[in-house]
Amino acid sequence: MSRPDARIPEHPEPHEITLQAVLEALVDPVRRSIAAQLHRAGEDISCGKFDLPVARSTATHHFGVLREAGVIRQYYVGTSRMNTLRADDLNSRFPGLLDACLQAETTTPDPEP
Amino acid sequence: MSRPDARIPEHPEPHEITLQAVLEALVDPVRRSIAAQLHRAGEDISCGKFDLPVARSTATHHFGVLREAGVIRQYYVGTSRMNTLRADDLNSRFPGLLDACLQAETTTPDPEP
DNA sequence: GTCAAACTTTGATGCTCATCGACCTTTGAG
DNA sequence: CTCAAAGGTCGATGAGCATCAAAGTTTGAC
Numbered sequence: 648m649s650r651p652d653a654r655i656p657e658h659p660e661p662h663e664i665t666l667q668a669v670l671e672a673l674v675d676p677v678r679r680s681i682a683a684q685l686h687r688a689g690e691d692i693s694c695g696k697f698d699l700p701v702a703r704s705t706a707t708h709h710f711g712v713l714r715e716a717g718v719i720r721q722y723y724v725g726t727s728r729m730n731t732l733r734a735d736d737l738n739s740r741f742p743g744l745l746d747a748c749l750q751a752e753t754t755t756p757d758p759e760p
Numbered sequence: 761m762s763r764p765d766a767r768i769p770e771h772p773e774p775h776e777i778t779l780q781a782v783l784e785a786l787v788d789p790v791r792r793s794i795a796a797q798l799h800r801a802g803e804d805i806s807c808g809k810f811d812l813p814v815a816r817s818t819a820t821h822h823f824g825v826l827r828e829a830g831v832i833r834q835y836y837v838g839t840s841r842m843n844t845l846r847a848d849d850l851n852s853r854f855p856g857l858l859d860a861c862l863q864a865e866t867t868t869p870d871p872e873p
Numbered sequence: 874g875t876c877a878a879a880c881t882t883t884g885a886t887g888c889t890c891a892t893c894g895a896c897c898t899t900t901g902a903g
Numbered sequence: 904c905t906c907a908a909a910g911g912t913c914g915a916t917g918a919g920c921a922t923c924a925a926a927g928t929t930t931g932a933c
Contacts, residue, residue: 674780728880747860887921
């Protein structure tokens with residue numbers, strides 16, 4: 648079988664996405680910022696293009712959490728790992744949840760710790 | 761001054777409710793269960809009437825987190841502390857968020873750890 | 874083949890939080 | 904006043920998680 652790309656980790660199927668995992672993913676401000684940047688851009692973004700306040704190894708961790716929760720989809724283009732927001736999958740499984748988080752994310756300024 | 765009841769702790773005003781706090785509150789399955797039971801009942805419930813899998817002192821902690829996040833409102837009736845779901849406040853501040861969590865809570869079975 | 878770019882992996886660390894048992898407080902009934 | 908009911912408070916404990924630096928891996932260009 649022609650495996651697409653051995654570097655691409657597992658994504659949950661739409662029906663495997665759980666509310667618990669999505670909430671755990673979106674409760675972190677860094678991860679919510681990733682989702683918001685992806686939403687605002689309207690196009691796929693590589694991991695390195697995000698504006699994030701953490702080290703790259705930490706960012707990798709956050710992308711993994713989002714992917715395993717089913718919030719983003721990842722695929723490789725060369726050495727760049729691209730990221731897509733799985734808005735349709737989330738909206739059909741938990742209607743209103745993603746929009747509520749994203750809308751609040753853009754209208755409400757981040758709470759500075 | 762006729763203070764309403766010295767035992768009643770602080771509640772955030774509607775505009776003080778933050779997405780971060782609400783998500784932190786609803787990410788815990790026990791707290792989400794409290795919100796869901798309150799929603800299903802359609803009426804206020806005292807702390808002792810909830811069906812919760814934790815000790816009483818732990819439940820007290822969870823009620824406090826929900827109250828400080830603005831998810832529930834609490835008031836005393838005798839020795840009983842009653843709880844109200846602040847659905848209107850949440851819906852006007854983060855439209856769709858509460859419904860998304862509650863709907864998924866009732867249709868999706870709890871993930872047993 | 875060589876090299877840099879772009880991520881990932883691997884510990885290690887530190888902090889937050891859910892949990893509990895034991896004890897204290899307030900209220901209302903008798 | 905006395906008591907039981909309903910909760911709250913107080914440490915203590917343990918697990919999970921976000922964070923980082925350092926080293927490893929994979930790819931594409933030259």
